[in-house]
Structure formats: structure tokens, C-alpha cells
Amino acid sequence: MIIADNLCKQFERTVLSEEKKGLGKKGKKTGKKETFYAVDHVSFQVPQGEILGILGPNGAGKTTLLRMLGSLMEPTEGTVSIENREGKVLTDPVDLKKSIGYLSGNTKLYHRMSPREMLYMLAEIYGIEKAEAEKRIAEISNVLDMESFLDNRIEKLSTGQTQRASIARCLIHDPDIYIFDEPTLGLDILSADAIVNFMKSQKERGKTVLYSTHYLEEAQFLCDRILMIYQGKIVKEGSPKAILEECNTENLRDAFHYVMEEVEKA
Amino acid sequence: MNVKRMGALFKREIRDIFRDKKTMIMMVLLPLVLYPLLIVGMALLSTAIMQSQEEKTYLVAFEDCAELETAMADILEDMPEEIGYTVKVVSEDSCREALEAETIDAYVTMDGKEITIHYLSAKDNSSTASYALDEAFDIYRSSLTKQQIEDAGLDAEMILHPVQIAENDLSSAEESVGSMLGTMMPFFIITMILLGAIYPAIDVTAGEKERGTLETLLTLPVTNFEMIMSKFLAVSVIAGVSALLNVISMCGAMAFLVSSSMASAADMNIVIDYTKFIPGILITILVMMVFALFVTAVCMCTCVFAKNFKDANNYATPVMFVFMFASYAPMLPDVELTAQTAAIPVVNVALLVAGLFEFNYNYALFGIVLVSNVAYSLLAIMVLGRIYNSESVLFSEGFSGVKLFDKRSDMKEKQIPGVGDCVLLMCIVLLLMLYGGTYAQLKLGFGGVAVQQAFILICPLVYAWYMKADFKKVFSIKPPHIKGVLGGICLALAGFMLALVAGALLTPVFPQSAESLKAMDEMIKGQPAWVLFLVMAAMPAIGEEFLFRGFLMGTLREKCKPWVAIVATTLIFAAYHMSLLKMFTISIIGLGLTVAAYMTGSIFVSMLMHFINNSVSVLITLYPEQVGKLFPVLMEESPGSAQIAVVTLVGVVLAVVGWVLVKGKKAV
Numbered sequence: 001m002i003i004a005d006n007l008c009k010q011f012e013r014t015v016l017s018e019e020k021k022g023l024g025k026k027g028k029k030t031g032k033k034e035t036f037y038a039v040d041h042v043s044f045q046v047p048q049g050e051i052l053g054i055l056g057p058n059g060a061g062k063t064t065l066l067r068m069l070g071s072l073m074e075p076t077e078g079t080v081s082i083e084n085r086e087g088k089v090l091t092d093p094v095d096l097k098k099s100i101g102y103l104s105g106n107t108k109l110y111h112r113m114s115p116r117e118m119l120y121m122l123a124e125i126y127g128i129e130k131a132e133a134e135k136r137i138a139e140i141s142n143v144l145d146m147e148s149f150l151d152n153r154i155e156k157l158s159t160g161q162t163q164r165a166s167i168a169r170c171l172i173h174d175p176d177i178y179i180f181d182e183p184t185l186g187l188d189i190l191s192a193d194a195i196v197n198f199m200k201s202q203k204e205r206g207k208t209v210l211y212s213t214h215y216l217e218e219a220q221f222l223c224d225r226i227l228m229i230y231q232g233k234i235v236k237e238g239s240p241k242a243i244l245e246e247c248n249t250e251n252l253r254d255a256f257h258y259v260m261e262e263v264e265k266a
Numbered sequence: 267m268n269v270k271r272m273g274a275l276f277k278r279e280i281r282d283i284f285r286d287k288k289t290m291i292m293m294v295l296l297p298l299v300l301y302p303l304l305i306v307g308m309a310l311l312s313t314a315i316m317q318s319q320e321e322k323t324y325l326v327a328f329e330d331c332a333e334l335e336t337a338m339a340d341i342l343e344d345m346p347e348e349i350g351y352t353v354k355v356v357s358e359d360s361c362r363e364a365l366e367a368e369t370i371d372a373y374v375t376m377d378g379k380e381i382t383i384h385y386l387s388a389k390d391n392s393s394t395a396s397y398a399l400d401e402a403f404d405i406y407r408s409s410l411t412k413q414q415i416e417d418a419g420l421d422a423e424m425i426l427h428p429v430q431i432a433e434n435d436l437s438s439a440e441e442s443v444g445s446m447l448g449t450m451m452p453f454f455i456i457t458m459i460l461l462g463a464i465y466p467a468i469d470v471t472a473g474e475k476e477r478g479t480l481e482t483l484l485t486l487p488v489t490n491f492e493m494i495m496s497k498f499l500a501v502s503v504i505a506g507v508s509a510l511l512n513v514i515s516m517c518g519a520m521a522f523l524v525s526s527s528m529a530s531a532a533d534m535n536i537v538i539d540y541t542k543f544i545p546g547i548l549i550t551i552l553v554m555m556v557f558a559l560f561v562t563a564v565c566m567c568t569c570v571f572a573k574n575f576k577d578a579n580n581y582a583t584p585v586m587f588v589f590m591f592a593s594y595a596p597m598l599p600d601v602e603l604t605a606q607t608a609a610i611p612v613v614n615v616a617l618l619v620a621g622l623f624e625f626n627y628n629y630a631l632f633g634i635v636l637v638s639n640v641a642y643s644l645l646a647i648m649v650l651g652r653i654y655n656s657e658s659v660l661f662s663e664g665f666s667g668v669k670l671f672d673k674r675s676d677m678k679e680k681q682i683p684g685v686g687d688c689v690l691l692m693c694i695v696l697l698l699m700l701y702g703g704t705y706a707q708l709k710l711g712f713g714g715v716a717v718q719q720a721f722i723l724i725c726p727l728v729y730a731w732y733m734k735a736d737f738k739k740v741f742s743i744k745p746p747h748i749k750g751v752l753g754g755i756c757l758a759l760a761g762f763m764l765a766l767v768a769g770a771l772l773t774p775v776f777p778q779s780a781e782s783l784k785a786m787d788e789m790i791k792g793q794p795a796w797v798l799f800l801v802m803a804a805m806p807a808i809g810e811e812f813l814f815r816g817f818l819m820g821t822l823r824e825k826c827k828p829w830v831a832i833v834a835t836t837l838i839f840a841a842y843h844m845s846l847l848k849m850f851t852i853s854i855i856g857l858g859l860t861v862a863a864y865m866t867g868s869i870f871v872s873m874l875m876h877f878i879n880n881s882v883s884v885l886i887t888l889y890p891e892q893v894g895k896l897f898p899v900l901m902e903e904s905p906g907s908a909q910i911a912v913v914t915l916v917g918v919v920l921a922v923v924g925w926v927l928v929k930g931k932k933a934v
Contacts, residue, residue, distance in 0.1 A: 113282070124273075125271050125274045127271070
């Protein structure tokens with residue numbers, strides 16, 4: 001189970017304002033720095049075996065939220081913790097990362113290595129014994145059908161092959177929790193389906209999946225629960241079914257529009 | 267820090283760099299192939315050109331001056347051997363047209379006494395011909411002069427050469443070669459380390475961002491420190507190796523050049539004993555390794571801000587210029603390695619290497635160069651760590667979010683500093699001492715020593731205040747127990763005695779530089795006794811104790827095992843005195859101080875010990891005769907083995923008694 005408790009992330013942004021002093025000198029615009037919450041006091045829990053979908057418009061704070069959950073970023077306030085299968089609560093970033101498989105559009109692979117070399121290197125970093133690593137690499141490449149290109153340099157792989165290698169990267173340490181940031185973005189139907197199926201299969205294995213997406217249809221049938229966020233705050237939370245009922249719509253797309261309009265009004 | 271994880275990352279970085287074509291070309295191909303090819307090729311080319319000139323015959327003509335022509339034809343006929351090429355006289359109807367058409371290479375006209383050589387400076391052949399004519403006319407003119415002097419009935423030889431001048435170079439062949447190498451090598455070495463470091467540095471920072479693998483790296487269970495250190499070490503190794511390769515390849519090419527030019531000038535009987543350069547080369551390699559760390563850290567600090575390779579190249583260019591400019595230092599007149607220049611980054615390495623090849627071995631200055639380079643490297647690594655810790659650099663590609671220093675208002679109350687704080691503080695104090703302290707000593711003389719001591723005291727206090735440290739805990743501020751004080755006194759005396767023995771045994775191995783002792787003596791001379799006790803005994807006792815037994819030991823005590831804390835404090839304390847001989851003796855004294863402070867938990871014990879130790883030294887300086895009468899051992903230039911044995915025995919006994927006393931206090 002992963003627990004987000006009161007998570008906040010503050011960023012600085014430059015706001016253009018016409019200052020009184022500046023106006024005298026040809027009305028020069030001066031930038032003023034202000035801080036804002038990219039993620040604004042967000043708390044939730046995702047139990048084992050659940051797929052949580054995070055929806056929201058661009059700039060809503062999805063990526064920042066997922067980065068904090070994956071310990072890539074340090075929260076300004078609040079904590080992330082993981083309760084593992086043995087019931088132990090982990091809070092140290094290094095320990096958290098060992099239980100998480102994180103995948104996003106920005107997690108590219110090392111071009112100058114082969115998938116096999118990369119997986120060995122990762123196994124070493126995750127502290128997996130060599131014999132065990134060998135076994136796991138064989139298993140993973142079998143499941144993901146990677147044998148044919150396991151020893152080619154990653155820069156030479158096709159998009160689909162690279163995507164499979166990326167999934168292999170998240171699998172090597174057999175994490176309890178997967179965090180995927182728009183994993184199907186820009187993929188063709190086959191590759192996208194492969195990822196969706198992967199998430200489903202992991203759920204069946206009792207793993208937790210958190211993922212953000214813009215594909216609402218995909219989220220509607222895949223997720224057990226959905227968080228809609230806007231300007232860093234959770235604006236709607238519940239199972240797809242409950243959300244549809246609440247918004248009185250037939251599909252998630254309409255529900256999303258409805259929620260956003262409500263928020264804008266408020 | 268997990269060594270295994272760091273090792274895995276380090277291996278990956280090295281492999282990645284080795285698989286990068288750009289780096290490999292810069293690192294291996296350039297030094298191993300291009301430089302030798304260039305140097306040897308140039309040599310071969312110039313020999314070929316010279317040979318082709320030798321075989322060539324240059325045509326010259328004389329216009330309307332038959333008498334001159336006959337005289338010159340004879341001279342030119344005899345010329346070839348001396349000047350190296352053949353010049354033939356031909357007759358032309360219109361010399362000017364012939365020259366313009368390049369059928370002849372030069373011609374001569376004569377108007378009364380004025381002889382003019384007409385040639386085309388833009389044509390190589392014509393220039394050479396005019397040069398040959400010039401030489402021939404010199405011979406012609408002297409023969410005329412000689413003739414006229416003899417006609418006047420005088421001794422031509424006496425008048426033309428009243429004295430003979432000969433040169434006798436007393437420099438050995440090694441010194442001449444060394445001085446030549448000394449001006450070139452620093453520039454080459456620094457440039458090569460820089461070139462070796464810059465591309466891998468860009469690759470592991472901006473390159474990683476550009477390829478989009480940085481976020482992948484951040485998902486791995488490694489700390490920022492492990493990440494940065496593995497990158498840093500990988501780049502340093504590459505920079506060091508590439509510098510080595512470059513130096514080897516360059517030396518090889520030079521050796522080829524020298525030996526081939528010697529073969530051609532067989533009559534120049536020069537024998538160079540290359541083994542004389544070995545110590546210099548070894549020290550150069552040591553310095554290069556440390557310097558590679560510094561260069562790497564600087565390059566990485568610069569490149570980490572860049573979004574991509576191109577950007578990083580732009581950032582790196584000014585750094586390259588600064589380094590290369592600084593490496594010219596040895597070529598400037600009157601710039602030498604001194605206590606002041608030894609602390610200036612880059613310049614110190616350039617001057618040190620230049621000096622080594624000129625056989626200037628000043629170990630005290632080497633120490634400063636090495637220690638200051640280590641300090642600069644550590645500072646640069648810490649800055650790098652801070653930059654890499656900042657998410658704005660990692661994610662949003664900007665400068666603005668980098669916070670090198672936390673605001674004091676953000677600090678928690680009652681903090682215990684970390685090992686990083688110690689490193690930073692030590693570097694700050696060291697550099698302040700090197701720059702500020704040396705400057706103060708130059709300006710104020712003896713007062714400068716007091717200023718230096720003040721730095722040592724103020725730095726840890728200000729640092730601790732800024733970070734809101736727990737003063738009582740960090741600086742061990744606690745009244746001592748009487749047993750602890752007694753034990754401390756015993757340990758202080760034991761330390762002094764054993765250090766004396768070590769000093770006596772080691773002096774033959776590491777001769778103290780007489781110069782530095784003399785300078786110290788002169789500074790002390792004429793100072794009243796109370797000033798000496800204040801500046802030389804009381805101030806160090808307070809300042810150095812606050813820094814070493816206070817801040818340093820107080821921090822390490824919390825973070826490390828006891829023996830690590832004690833040994834590290836002792837060694838850093840000794841290293842701070844920057845002298846090979848003192849390194850050993852001060853380690854002994856420092857060990858006593860550290861153990862006493864650690865066991866009693868009171869800084870006042872070690873302050874008292876430090877004061878006792880320094881006071882004894884001051885006493886010896888002030889009243890050498892009286893002290894000599896009371897304790898003849900102290901004043902002995904070279905004590906006998908019996909004296910050494912006695913002093914050692916008393917020292918050891920005192921040390922054991924002291925240890926039992928300070929330890930006993932702890933047990934209570």
C-alpha cells in the first residue's frame with residue numbers, strides 16, 4: 001500500500017507585472033517571482049491490487065505528484081510512505097525506490113548499452129545476486145518476448161522494442177508498486193495495448209498500479225479508482241462507476257468535462 | 267553511502283564513456299595518433315623542404331658590371347658548401363624582364379659604390395637567391411676591406427679581429443632540456459587534462475539530460491551523493507588516463523625528434539641523462555592526478571547547468587580559456603612558485619610542473635600545491651553535489667533554483683553538523699589561511715600570525731552559529747574533572763617527548779628547510795615574551811582546539827566509530843601544518859590531544875594540553891640556555907641512542923598514566 005499524506009510541492013514562477021517604477025522607463029515590464037502550489041495538500045492511499053488512475057488537464061500537477069510518489073522529487077510538505085507485504089512502513093527515499101517501478105515518457109534508456117547489460121547493471125544497483133538476476137532476466141525476456149534483441153544496443157531498437165525494454169527495466173526488482181506517467185502516450189495501438197495488458201496482469205498478481213493518462217476511455221475500463229486533479233488539488237475521487245453516477249453521465253469523458261466546469265464555476 | 271551501488275554506477279559510467287565515439291576520439295585517437303603524426307610529420311616535411319632547396323640551383327645575373335660579375339662568380343662558385351645551395355651566374359639582356367618572367371631568381375646592378383640586389387620577396391626562390399647574394403657580398407666586402415688594410419701596410423687580422431669571443435654554457439644538458447620542457451609541459455599537461463575531462467564531463471551531465479536518462483537514473487535506489495560521486499570518479503579516471511596517454515605520446519614524439527636531430531648533427535656531442543627527470547616526472551604524475559580531480563569537478567559544475575551537448579560546449583569554452591591562460595604562467599618572466607602562487611588554482615600546478623623540470627624541488631611548496639588542490643577539488647565537489655541536489659537543475663533546466671547555501675532562518679535549532687560541513691569548513695579555513703593568512707603575514711609580520719590564529723577560531727564558531735549548531739555538544743563545552751586534567755597534562759608531556767624523539771629520528775630523512783626556520787626566527791625576534799605566549803601558545807590552544815577537537819571531532823564523534831573519529835581528527839590536524847616532518851611529530855601530539863578530549867568529553871582539557879605543549883616550545887625559543895641547562899636533551903642537535911631511549915621510556919610511561927587517568931574519568 002502506498003500512502004500520500006498531505007503532499008505539497010511549491011514551485012516558483014515569474015509573473016509579468018507592470019510595475020509603477022518600470023512604467024516611467026518606456027513602460028518596461030518586470031518579472032516578479034511568486035510561489036505557487038503545483039500539488040496542493042493531497043492525501044490518499046492506494047491498497048494492494050488496485051489500479052488508480054490520475055486524470056487532469058495539462059499543468060494540473062499529475063507529473064509532479066507522481067514524481068513525489070516515486071521519490072524523484074522531494075515534497076515541500078507532507079510525506080510518502082509505503083507499507084510493504086510484511087507490514088513494514090518505509091519512508092526513506094532509497095527504500096521507497098526499491099519498492100517502486102517508475103515509468104514515464106522521460107525515463108529513457110541508456111542508448112549505448114544492450115538490454116541485457118542494462119538489466120544486469122540495474123540488478124547490481126538493486127542488490128540482486130548475480131545468479132538470481134540471471135534467472136530473472138531470462139524470465140522477463142521470455143514474458144516480454146525480448147530474446148531476439150536482448151544483446152543489441154538499445155539505440156538500434158525499434159520503438160516497440162524500446163518500450164518493452166523499458167517495462168523490463170521496471171520489472172527487474174519485482175516491485176510492489178508501479179507508477180506510470182502517461183505510459184501509452186504516443187504509442188501505436190499494439191504497444192499501448194501491451195502496456196494496458198501489463199498493468200492488468202500486475203493487478204492480478206496483487207501489485208498496486210498508479211498511472212496518469214489523457215485517454216479517458218482506457219481509464220474508464222481499467223481503473224478501480226480515479227482521482228481527478230486540477231490546480232494541484234483533488235477535485236473528484238471514486239470508482240469510475242460512482243463518478244459516472246455522481247455526474248449523471250454515461251462516460252468518463254463527459255464526467256470529466258462536467259467536473260472541470262463545476263470547478264471553474266466555483 | 268553504499269559502495270556496491272556506487273561501483274555499479276561507476277562501471278556503467280565508464281562503459282558509457284568508452285562507448286562514446288566523441289570521447290574516444292578526443293582521448294585516444296588524438297593523442298596516440300594525431301600528435302605524433304603532426305610532430306613527426308612536420309619534422310619530416312621540413313627536412314624534405316630543406317633537401318629540395320639544397321638540390322636546387324638558383325640563377326642570378328649582373329647588369330652592366332662585368333668586373334663585379336667576375337669577382338662574384340668566383341665567390342659564388344666557392345659558396346655551396348658553406349651556404350647549402352648552388353648559385354649560378356647567367357647573362358641576360360634585360361634582367362628586369364627576366365626576373366619578372368622568373369627565368370632568373372635575382373639580379374644585381376651597380377651605381378658607383380652602391381650595389382643593389384633586385385629580387386621578388388613574394389617568391390621563395392627569389393628570396394633565397396637574394397639571401398645567397400647577400401652572404402656572398404659579405405665575403406666580397408670583407409675581402410675588399412682586408413685588401414685595403416694590407417695595401418696600407420697594416421696587419422689586417424689584428425684590425426679586423428682585435429679580440430676573440432667564445433661562449434661556454436655551464437648549464438648541464440639536462441638543465442637546458444628541462445628548462446625547455448618546463449616552459450612547454452605545463453601548458454600541454456593542463457590542456458590535455460582539460461580536453462580529457464571536458465567531453466566526458468559534458469557527456470555525463472548535459473549529455474545525460476539530452477538523452478533523457480537522467481530521470482531514469484533518479485528512479486534508481488541511489489542517493490544523490492552516490493550518483494554524483496560515481497560520475498565524478500568516472501570522469502576523473504578518464505581525464506587522468508587521457509592526460510597520461512597524452513604525456514606519453516608527446517614525450518615519445520619529442521624523443522623521436524631529439525634523437526633524429528641528434529643523428530643529423532652527429533658532431534654535437536650531447537648526452538642527456540634521462541633518469542634525472544624521473545623524480546620530477548613521478549611528482550608531476552601525482553600532481554596531475556589530483557589536478558584531474560579538480561578539473562573534473564570544475565567542468566562538471568559548469569556543464570551541469572546546460573540543457574544539451576551544444577549548450578554545454580558553450581559553457582565550457584570560457585572555462586577552457588581561463589585554464590589555458592593560467593597555464594601560461596611559467597612562460598611569464600619572474601613568475602615563480604612561492605607561498606603565494608602555490609595557492610592559486612591552475613597557476614600553482616603550472617608553476618610546480620615547470621619548476622620540477624628545472625630541478626627545483628621545494629617539498630614545502632609541493633605540500634601547499636597538493637593540499638590546496640585537494641581543498642579546491644573538495645569544494646568543487648560539494649558545490650557540484652549541491653547543484654545536483656537541486657530539482658530545478660535536474661527537471662526544469664534552469665539556474666534560478668540552485669541554492670548553494672540554505673538561509674539561516676531555514677536551519678533547524680540545535681543541529682549536529684555533518685561530515686560535509688566538516689569538509690566545507692576545513693576547506694574554507696585552509697584557503698583563508700593560505701590567502702588571508704599569507705597576506706596578513708606579509709603586511710603585518712608577526713601580527714599576521716595572530717590574524718591567522720583568529721581565522722582558525724572564528725571560522726568554526728561562525729559556521730556553527732550559522733547552522734544553529736548545538737554548541738555545547740559540538741564543541742564539548744563541559745568543565746573537566748580533576749583526574750581528566752591530570753591525565754591531560756601527562757599526555758601532553760608524553761606527546762611532547764615522543765614527538766621530540768620522532769623529530770630527532772626523522773630529521774635526517776626530511777631536512778627542514780633552513781629558510782623557513784630563519785624566517786620564523788626573524789619574526790619572533792624582538793617580540794616581548796607575553797606576546798609570544800599569547801600568539802604562539804594561548805591563541806592556537808583556543809583556536810585550533812575549537813576547530814579540530816571541537817567542530818571536527820564533535821561531528822565525527824556523532825557520525826563515525828570512535829577510532830575513526832580519533833584517527834581522522836589527528837591526521838587532519840597534522841596535515842594542516844603542511845610539512846612532511848611536522849606531519850609525524852604533530853600526529854603524535856595531536857593523538858594525545860584528541861584522545862584526551864574524546865575520553866574526558868571536555869575541550870578545556872585539550873586546550874590546556876595544547877597550551878602546555880606550545881608554551882614549552884616558546885620557552886625553548888626564548889631561553890635556550892636556561893632550558894639547555896635544565897634539560898640538556900631538549901637542546902641536543904643529534905641526541906645519542908641512550909638519550910633517545912630514556913626520553914622514549916619516560917614518554918611511554920607518562921602516556922600510559924595519562925591514558926589510565928583520562929579513561930578512568932570516563933568510567934566514573
